[in-house]
Amino acid sequence: MKNIIIQILLLLFLNSSYVLNDNNFMELIIDSDLTFEEAIKGSKAPKEIIDSLTLIDVFYYSFDKKLHKGQIVIHKELKDEVLEIFEMIKILKFPVGKVVPIVKYNWSDDKSMKDNNTSSFNYRTISGTNRLSLHARGRAIDINPFLNPVVYPDGKVIPEGSSYNPKKLGTFYDTHPVVLEFKRLGWRWGGDFQSYKDYHHFDKEK
Numbered sequence: 243m244k245n246i247i248i249q250i251l252l253l254l255f256l257n258s259s260y261v262l263n264d265n266n267f268m269e270l271i272i273d274s275d276l277t278f279e280e281a282i283k284g285s286k287a288p289k290e291i292i293d294s295l296t297l298i299d300v301f302y303y304s305f306d307k308k309l310h311k312g313q314i315v316i317h318k319e320l321k322d323e324v325l326e327i328f329e330m331i332k333i334l335k336f337p338v339g340k341v342v343p344i345v346k347y348n349w350s351d352d353k354s355m356k357d358n359n360t361s362s363f364n365y366r367t368i369s370g371t372n373r374l375s376l377h378a379r380g381r382a383i384d385i386n387p388f389l390n391p392v393v394y395p396d397g398k399v400i401p402e403g404s405s406y407n408p409k410k411l412g413t414f415y416d417t418h419p420v421v422l423e424f425k426r427l428g429w430r431w432g433g434d435f436q437s438y439k440d441y442h443h444f445d446k447e448k
Contacts, residue, residue, distance in 0.1 A: 271306075274313040274346070276345075282315060294317055312342055316363065317363075323427050324362075326427075338386060341361070386412045389404070406439075
């Protein structure tokens with residue numbers, strides 16, 4: 243436990259020093275600045291699920307190489323882990339397209355993915371099934387979905403028009419430090435799925 247705390251403090255120190263010396267810090271771009279009520283407006287989720295969620299601010303460098311602020315609606319139990327992941331993403335300057343609650347896409351997962359938007363909570367079923375997705379409880383997150391699509395054995399790719407090239411900036415692969423950190427924290431990565439690959443997807447049920 244002591245070693246983990248030291249590592250986190252070191253990351254925070256390095257991150258703070260880095261940001262203070264970064265000229266782009268003063269050019270912070272706001273991708274999302276909603277209230278919690280605005281971020282869940284129109285959701286069909288029951289009250290017990292809504293009460294388990296929280297809205298957090300995250301900071302990341304996008305493909306314009308400038309610092310951005312976005313927001314994620316996530317399960318309260320996963321708040322600290324997601325914030326830790328985004329600290330790593332910012333330190334690595336791993337480019338993230340945008341991070342906007344999916345309410346801005348009228349709760350359309352397809353529209354959000356096509357826009358390469360990173361999101362978590364969305365009260366919906368798993369595509370092609372009647373089972374609720376872990377996104378419906380804010381226990382899953384999709385990062386850069388247009389660059390990290392779902393790839394099926396027959397060659398079908400979702401979202402339409404996307405492709406997977408792990409050499410591109412903003413993509414994940416099995417030895418990527420963000421993937422490894424998610425796994426260390428007990429999350430699953432969709433790139434490990436057997437029947438298909440879901441490269442943008444990370445989830446943690448408990």
